[in-house]
Amino acid sequence: MSSRCWRRGAELLFAVLLCGLLQGAAVAAEEFDYGLVPRKLADDTWVLIGKTEDFNRSNGGNIVNTAFIVTTEGVVVIDSGPSRRYAQQMRRAIARVTEKPVIRVFNTHHHPDHFLGNQAFAGIPTAALAATIAGQREEGGAFTDNVYRLSGDWIKGTEPVPADEALRPGVQSIGGHELELISLSGHTSGDLVVLDRSTGVLFAGDLVFYQRAPTTPHASIAQWLAALDRLAAVPYRLLVPGHGDPVGDGRAIEQTRRYLVWLEDALRRAAERGDEMSELFGLAIPAEFAAIPLAREEFARSVAHLYRRYERETLRRSR
Ligand SMILES: [Zn+2]
Structure with missing residues (x-):
């Protein structure tokens, strides 16, 4: 092997090693990086x-x-x-x-x-x-x-x-x-x-x-x-x-308000109909809210959190 060839080989090896090191460092830095940019x-x-x-x-x-x-x-x-x-x-x-x-x-x-x-x-x-x-x-x-x-x-x-x-x-x-x-x-x-x-x-x-x-x-x-x-x-x-x-x-306040009004109304009506909690999970969500991220998941959670309360209220009122 000529010395020139050897030198090029060593440079290449160094470059590969350096690249590997940098990649390793990048992975370590990215790990658990929330990427917070104010x-x-x-x-x-x-x-x-x-x-x-x-x-x-x-x-x-x-x-x-x-x-x-x-x-x-x-x-x-x-x-x-x-x-x-x-x-x-x-x-x-x-x-x-x-x-x-x-x-x-x-x-x-x-x-x-x-x-x-x-x-x-x-x-x-x-x-x-x-x-x-x-x-x-x-x-x-x-x-x-x-x-x-x-x-x-x-x-x-x-x-x-x-x-x-x-x-x-x-x-x-x-x-x-x-x-x-x-x-x-x-x-x-x-x-x-x-x-x-x-x-x-x-x-x-x-x-x-x-x-x-x-x-x-x-x-x-x-x-x-x-x-x-x-x-x-x-x-x-x-x-x-x-x-x-x-x-x-005011659109964020209004969107939150309309969602809550719909949610409360849906829970109350279901309680008045005597629906089982499990029946509510498949309820249609109005198009206005259905496209919002996590609408289906949060609706299901809200049913689990809140529905018993609406059932109890309906029972109390009917007595
Ligand atoms: Zn929060």
Whole structure:
């Protein structure tokens, strides 16, 4: 073998090895990477948009919208996401936008996709409504087990950390942003909505879903509809739903409202007919909602969560 030939051979081998190494590094870096890219919505205001999917092993629970506001005092985080790993990556995403430290976290409600990242914000005041903290304490362990079952190792090392401060509704001024904290209920027994009066952005939590079927494991539809009336009267410029794209008008509130009205009516009528729960699972979903991601799955879950209540009410009324 000539020395030139040998050198070319060695270069080739080196290139192949380097390529293999780089590929290995890329795989390692991609593993459990939520790919969080903040989208700027308004001055100082960023959102991380989740997929309109169920928890699964490829999305790792990145199915929720989280947000942050960069104030002059520091960063305010609204919802911490579905896992410790998500929140660690969220902190890195925030650090790519600003050097300011995170100074406060709000949890909009106690569902796992909105607060299981709290662990990665240890030492930072984390506030939620009292009902939310009670729910986090009571159900956080079961939620974590369930999410782990659905999303696997994305969730590894995640512990449920309840918010450490029960917040009072009202206005808080933080670093030049006037935040109105509004206490509502209906999706759960404690649903916090944050209106940034300085930018007009309304963080609606899961009281509003847009192009993603609403979830109802802790819902009171009557309270939820009343909450939507309150939200519709808020003078916002941009609404960030808990799931789905932000909108600048009332269509997300309206879609959620129409869905809930239909759902309640379907459950009530079925109860009045004396249908068995199993008969409801195949019920036709109106075209308006059938095309929304997870409509069939969430309807089936809602039947399981809520139908007994409607059966009992019908029985009571008929006595
Ligand atoms: Zn949610």
